[in-house]
Amino acid sequence: MHLESLAAGKAYIREVARTGQTIGTVHTLGALHLGHAELIRRAAIENDVAIVTVYPNKIQFEPGVSYDFNLEEDIWLALRAGASAVLSSNDTEMFPAGYRTFVSQDDYHLRLDGPQEHLKEAVTGAIRWICYSRPTRSYFGLKDIGQALLVKRAVADLLLDCEIRFVPTVRYKNGVPISSRLRRFSRSELDELSCIFTALNHLRKEIARGASCVKDLIGAATSLIAFRQFKLDFLRIVDADSFEDLEQVKLPFIIVGAAMAHGLRVFDSIYVPDQDTLVDGPPDVWIDLPETVGA
Known part of the structure; x- marks a missing residue:
């Protein structure tokens, strides 16, 4: 199932919540690969419903940078890996005029990979999706350990009722992590x-x-x-x-x-x-x- 807007996604999530099913979420920028598939597979196994979000979070990119992804291919991979639904969105929905709220964690986002990696913006994007989808569990890969740890801390600090699950890095047999x-x-x-x-x-x-x-x-x-x-x-x-x-x-x-x-x-x-x-x-x-x- 492909949910093409926040409104469609919210209606689906409300229905799932009404029936008391558990929700596992995987939040992505798009351009899905076998590392994402492992996240989705675990979310599907451990929950009644697995929701994958596909949105190239524009605040994580330098101005003028476009993110190359194919939504149809991403939907196919996510559903094949076990997703119940794939939710996509766009800049107009996600960042309407006047948007100004970010998750602040002092300078922690600068310490691991440097300011150009936009960890603060990645954490903000993940927390927004968690607040929106109200998952029982949300899944993050250890390949992006900085984001995973900061999201887990933000969820705890903000008293969000969601378990953050870490999923092992998927590597090629030469050692390179899939990215x-x-x-x-x-x-x-x-x-x-x-x-x-x-x-x-x-x-x-x-x-x-x-x-x-x-x-x-x-x-x-x-x-x-x-x-x-x-x-x-x-x-x-x-x-x-x-x-x-x-x-x-x-x-x-x-x-x-x-x-x-x-x-x-x-x-x-x-x-x-x-x-x-x-x-x-x-x-x-x-x-x-x-x-x-x-x-």
């Missing part, structure tokens, strides 16, 4: 980017063996990244609550890296909330690389 940013990268380019995950996972293993000095750890891991056509932006180990850089590693933490590739900042991260994850690694979902990759 809409990478959908036009070639196979060789994806293989080159895989060294970011290699460095992140090396850091996790060294910490599990007892290393704790972040400066030394980062120095050793950086040597594992041998880009030819891309450029390493940073490797960091940050506190999972404050997003501030650590000097000595302590749980929980996030290992995060970024590279500049074709004018895009490409991220990868490993979220380490506990000792089991530190020792065994995160519960990633691994899939084969497609036969053809890139434009």
